[in-house]
Amino acid sequence: LHQKPKDAYLLCVGMHGESGADAKCPPQNNTAINFFCNYEESRGNFLVDVDGNRMLDVYTQIASIPIGYNHPALLKVVSDPNNASAFVNRPALGILPPESFVDKLTEGLLTVAPKGLNRVQNMACGSCSNENAYKAMFIWYRNKERGTSIPSDADLNPGCPELSILSFSGAFHGRTMGCLATTHSKPIHKLDVPSFDWPIAPFPRLQYPLDEHVRENAQEEARCLEETEDLIVKWRHKGMPVAGVVIEPIQAEGGDNHASAAFFISLRKIASKHGCAFHVDEVQTGGGATGRFWAHEHWGAEDPADIVSFSKKLLTGGFFYRDEMETDKPYRIFNTWMGDPSKNLLLAEVLNVIRQENLLAEVTRTGKALLGGLYELQAKYPNLLSRARGQGTFCAIDVCKASVRDKLILQARDNGVILGGCGDLSIRFRPALIFKEHHVHMFLNVFSDLLAAH
Amino acid sequence: LHQKPKDAYLLCVGMHGESGADAKCPPQNNTAINFFCNYEESRGNFLVDVDGNRMLDVYTQIASIPIGYNHPALLKVVSDPNNASAFVNRPALGILPPESFVDKLTEGLLTVAPKGLNRVQNMACGSCSNENAYKAMFIWYRNKERGTSIPSDADLNPGCPELSILSFSGAFHGRTMGCLATTHSKPIHKLDVPSFDWPIAPFPRLQYPLDEHVRENAQEEARCLEETEDLIVKWRHKGMPVAGVVIEPIQAEGGDNHASAAFFISLRKIASKHGCAFHVDEVQTGGGATGRFWAHEHWGAEDPADIVSFSKKLLTGGFFYRDEMETDKPYRIFNTWMGDPSKNLLLAEVLNVIRQENLLAEVTRTGKALLGGLYELQAKYPNLLSRARGQGTFCAIDVCKASVRDKLILQARDNGVILGGCGDLSIRFRPALIFKEHHVHMFLNVFSDLLAAH
Numbered sequence: 001l002h003q004k005p006k007d008a009y010l011l012c013v014g015m016h017g018e019s020g021a022d023a024k025c026p027p028q029n030n031t032a033i034n035f036f037c038n039y040e041e042s043r044g045n046f047l048v049d050v051d052g053n054r055m056l057d058v059y060t061q062i063a064s065i066p067i068g069y070n071h072p073a074l075l076k077v078v079s080d081p082n083n084a085s086a087f088v089n090r091p092a093l094g095i096l097p098p099e100s101f102v103d104k105l106t107e108g109l110l111t112v113a114p115k116g117l118n119r120v121q122n123m124a125c126g127s128c129s130n131e132n133a134y135k136a137m138f139i140w141y142r143n144k145e146r147g148t149s150i151p152s153d154a155d156l157n158p159g160c161p162e163l164s165i166l167s168f169s170g171a172f173h174g175r176t177m178g179c180l181a182t183t184h185s186k187p188i189h190k191l192d193v194p195s196f197d198w199p200i201a202p203f204p205r206l207q208y209p210l211d212e213h214v215r216e217n218a219q220e221e222a223r224c225l226e227e228t229e230d231l232i233v234k235w236r237h238k239g240m241p242v243a244g245v246v247i248e249p250i251q252a253e254g255g256d257n258h259a260s261a262a263f264f265i266s267l268r269k270i271a272s273k274h275g276c277a278f279h280v281d282e283v284q285t286g287g288g289a290t291g292r293f294w295a296h297e298h299w300g301a302e303d304p305a306d307i308v309s310f311s312k313k314l315l316t317g318g319f320f321y322r323d324e325m326e327t328d329k330p331y332r333i334f335n336t337w338m339g340d341p342s343k344n345l346l347l348a349e350v351l352n353v354i355r356q357e358n359l360l361a362e363v364t365r366t367g368k369a370l371l372g373g374l375y376e377l378q379a380k381y382p383n384l385l386s387r388a389r390g391q392g393t394f395c396a397i398d399v400c401k402a403s404v405r406d407k408l409i410l411q412a413r414d415n416g417v418i419l420g421g422c423g424d425l426s427i428r429f430r431p432a433l434i435f436k437e438h439h440v441h442m443f444l445n446v447f448s449d450l451l452a453a454h
Numbered sequence: 455l456h457q458k459p460k461d462a463y464l465l466c467v468g469m470h471g472e473s474g475a476d477a478k479c480p481p482q483n484n485t486a487i488n489f490f491c492n493y494e495e496s497r498g499n500f501l502v503d504v505d506g507n508r509m510l511d512v513y514t515q516i517a518s519i520p521i522g523y524n525h526p527a528l529l530k531v532v533s534d535p536n537n538a539s540a541f542v543n544r545p546a547l548g549i550l551p552p553e554s555f556v557d558k559l560t561e562g563l564l565t566v567a568p569k570g571l572n573r574v575q576n577m578a579c580g581s582c583s584n585e586n587a588y589k590a591m592f593i594w595y596r597n598k599e600r601g602t603s604i605p606s607d608a609d610l611n612p613g614c615p616e617l618s619i620l621s622f623s624g625a626f627h628g629r630t631m632g633c634l635a636t637t638h639s640k641p642i643h644k645l646d647v648p649s650f651d652w653p654i655a656p657f658p659r660l661q662y663p664l665d666e667h668v669r670e671n672a673q674e675e676a677r678c679l680e681e682t683e684d685l686i687v688k689w690r691h692k693g694m695p696v697a698g699v700v701i702e703p704i705q706a707e708g709g710d711n712h713a714s715a716a717f718f719i720s721l722r723k724i725a726s727k728h729g730c731a732f733h734v735d736e737v738q739t740g741g742g743a744t745g746r747f748w749a750h751e752h753w754g755a756e757d758p759a760d761i762v763s764f765s766k767k768l769l770t771g772g773f774f775y776r777d778e779m780e781t782d783k784p785y786r787i788f789n790t791w792m793g794d795p796s797k798n799l800l801l802a803e804v805l806n807v808i809r810q811e812n813l814l815a816e817v818t819r820t821g822k823a824l825l826g827g828l829y830e831l832q833a834k835y836p837n838l839l840s841r842a843r844g845q846g847t848f849c850a851i852d853v854c855k856a857s858v859r860d861k862l863i864l865q866a867r868d869n870g871v872i873l874g875g876c877g878d879l880s881i882r883f884r885p886a887l888i889f890k891e892h893h894v895h896m897f898l899n900v901f902s903d904l905l906a907a908h
């Protein structure tokens with residue numbers, strides 16, 4: 001189990017930039033490649049590499065594997081001859097949907113529609129989900145301004161108004177150019193790419209555990225809300241009004257930054273007060289890892305959002321939205337494929353498994369064990385670890401230095417546990433929904449050995 | 455065969471905006487839905503609708519079905535148990551590729567690498583392919599300016615320079631916000647969405663058939679080249695230099711606008727002269743429909759491009775690029791999935807079929823019959839039809855009025871032939887690569903009956 005996956009690693013990353021012509025490396029930028037995997041042999045929570053090392057996966061392909069590797073229910077979907085057509089005939093869903101499309105939506109995505117959001121637009125990944133959610137907000141905003149959804153000829157030409165999306169420091173919403181304008185997790189992501197002059201509000205920097213710092217955290221959140229409102233006013237005066245506010249319920253890539261339910265509810269109110277749509281980006285948080293299907297459900301809000309985007313654990317992409325955000329005309333929110341029905345087939349099965357195996361309750365239980373274990377470790381190694389935090393199994397902990405963090409992640413891998421970093425100093429935990437308490441203990445054993453040896 | 459597909463049509467489009475709560479309609483903007491399909495029963499060149507109408511498909515899901523519906527070779531890929539894992543375990547390709555990934559690339563995409571472009575970046579659709587191709591050009595341009603690929607701290611903050619991509623009037627490169635800034639086919643696509651102040655050069659408006667208007671067309675192309683060069687200079691003086699020039703070898707959505715090989719070769723030279731990368735967008739033209747795998751092969755250029763993007767008929771997305779356009783660091787061209795290996799599996803099989811059945815030669819033969827038929831029809835109905843044009847089966851013809859064009863497309867559908875429009879007045883022909891001469895005659899029979907009855 002604990003054999004070092006060196007061969008696969010060296011195959012590619014180790015040699016990058018030396019020979020420059022390593023036949024085993026894909027002919028593209030390889031510098032992010034960790035190692036090569038044997039997906040056929042991987043099972044459940046365990047990823048197997050090309051050397052046969054079987055590793056506990058607490059990162060799951062950047063939080064995108066919902067119910068583990070090679071789940072029998074999903075294999076059955078693929079081997080069912082009735083489904084073959086969905087895999088080989090990818091339709092242009094926006095113009096020629098399959099007969100069963102509405103039923104599949106009703107049995108699948110619509111069973112997890114967030115409160116108040118009756119409509120759903122299929123997309124194919126997190127980026128097109130957010131890009132098109134932004135477009136929907138721009139269109140909604142301008143229709144509101146016009147007081148009609150029928151644009152005049154003057155509107156059509158030139159037609160590209162000065163509007164903005166307000167996002168938060170540390171946010172990550174994707175890497176295509178609209179999304180990237182709202183992404184601020186790492187400078188290298190934005191370097192050299194032109195962007196929009198859109199407002200960036202401060203995301204609260206809270207102290208953890210949240211319930212031990214209620215007063216200071218509330219002050220910090222109040223400060224951020226005030227600045228946000230100021231920015232909305234300022235950008236309106238600049239002639240580039242904020243059409244929508246976008247936020248993650250937990251900032252993931254940016255370092256697992258949490259905020260209170262009260263913060264999000266107040267923010268939503270501020271957005272509405274100023275006529276801005278409120279977009280909750282659940283691309284990384286959605287799908288059950290927080291113990292609720294959507295992280296925003298933890299807010300207990302009656303009217304949490306105007307738009308909720310998703311992807312990753314939902315295998316496809318898209319966004320839910322309120323009736324009044326429906327576009328007026330065809331081909332405004334549109335592309336060739338508009339998603340992929342074969343992914344919706346698999347997703348429907350994932351949702352069945354979540355319900356049948358009661359996985360949200362399981363995640364809550366497992367998450368308690370994980371966070372409890374992290375609290376214990378940070379109490380034991382206060383110079384190394386701090387700021388343990390989480391909701392369900394969507395947990396993180398900070399390490400004293402980036403270099404130590406990176407080393408721990410590498411050592412964990414060489415000892416059979418795959419972890420991922422986020423932000424400057426954090427390790428993030430993103431197991432599949434089938435991660436159980438005994439997997440938590442397996443991870444904690446390896447991790448505490450590494451800490452003890454440090 | 456020629457039964458009107460009214461039921462399915464009425465189910466959705468007909469009722470949109472009336473009841474507003476039609477249970478059979480997807481809960482999203484439905485106004486583009488044409489009818490519902492039975493993909494299980496569809497075969498080869500024939501699409502079957504929910505009412506059992508079997509229609510000759512000359513549009514193929516917006517030019518995205520390469521070898522027809524339910525091709526046995528593709529069904530075999532899906533039913534092969536060895537492939538099941540690829541369909542259920544979607545990896546984060548950029549960090550944890552499957553063992554076979556390099557081999558699959560070598561056997562698949564790399565066998566069709568355009569001249570001089572040794573590297574390929576997987577993406578998932580046409581939009582992310584173009585968005586990331588633009589980013590690659592921006593990064594390449596700035597590295598060139600810096601004279602080093604190692605950005606300083608000052609570069610990193612703020613890091614978003616004033617750079618532009620030059621595109622052409624009538625172009626279509628996608629609908630996410632970076633792509634959309636270079637898309638100019640229809641105002642409604644851009645309406646209400648903020649954009650960049652990037653230069654838009656005139657695309658030549660040629661007269662057809664090309665070989666009968668060589669001199670006028672050459673003049674028009676010279677005018678466009680001159681204006682393009684002026685714009686590149688102008689934008690440099692504005693402080694927003696053109697990092698890349700993007701163009702389709704045949705403008706598809708914009709109305710099937712062709713230009714000569716000489717035009718493209720000169721344009722590429724102008725781009726190089728001014729230090730701009732040259733990006734050929736083959737999302738719609740790539741994959742064989744012009745009789746060559748890439749439309750730009752018709753130019754006969756030694757050094758056709760720096761970047762070639764693709765999607766649609768290639769089932770996945772991505773772009774080929776020159777060695778020197780490689781990014782310097784990880785996570786600059788990156789996202790969670792970076793494509794989808796299950797699509798690469800199907801694509802490898804599509805490429806095998808193209809080779810085994812010699813489909814490029816077939817397309818050339820079929821295309822001759824199609825274009826010949828269109829020439830005959832426009833000679834017979836000069837008041838209705840004009841400007842027949844095409845390469846391979848990638849053909850189009852103009853109709854006197856948009857309303858007549860739209861009516862002909864609807865009537866053709868009701869008579870068992872699916873066509874698509876493009877531009878203001880054009881009908882575009884986008885059959886699969888397995889479209890044969892007898893399918894051409896089937897179409898011509900229906901179409902000439904409609905014209906005769908008009």
Ligand code: FES
Pocket residue numbers: 124125126127128129176578579580581582583630
């Ligand atoms: S942008 Fe989402 S799949 Fe291409």
